[in-house]
Amino acid sequence: MTETEHLLVCLAEECAEIQQAVTKALRFGLQDNYKDSTPAQDIARELCDLIAVVELLEEAGVIKKTGTIDAIERKKARVWHYMEYARARGTLE
Incomplete structure (x- = not known):
């Protein structure tokens, strides 16, 4: 696997994690406090993770923003x- 492929896998994983956080928010509410964080906080954290991977892809010259x-x-x-x-x-x- 190349570095580019690795970053693309990370991108796909982060997108899936955002999807999971959003579906939990839809099922249980944005402010559900079943665990240490709310779905709203989980979505924000996952979006930050996605932005980080996008920036790494840009720094690697894979994409241009x-x-x-x-x-x-x-x-x-x-x-x-x-x-x-x-x-x-x-x-x-």
Whole structure:
């Protein structure tokens, strides 16, 4: 396995861990305190871990984050657009 492949595996693992934290929040609530941290805290921690791996991929020259600010703003606009569409369709409160 190359260093790039290792980092890509780490990226996939972090994405899966975010998914797990989000599903627990949906099942039990963001502020559930069953263990030492809440699902909200778990999501924040996993997102930080993901950002760290993304930065390592960038430092290794595997990805380039050029233009990400614009891309992030476009994604936010799409999410808000579809939230309003879902609200209009009656599927979002």
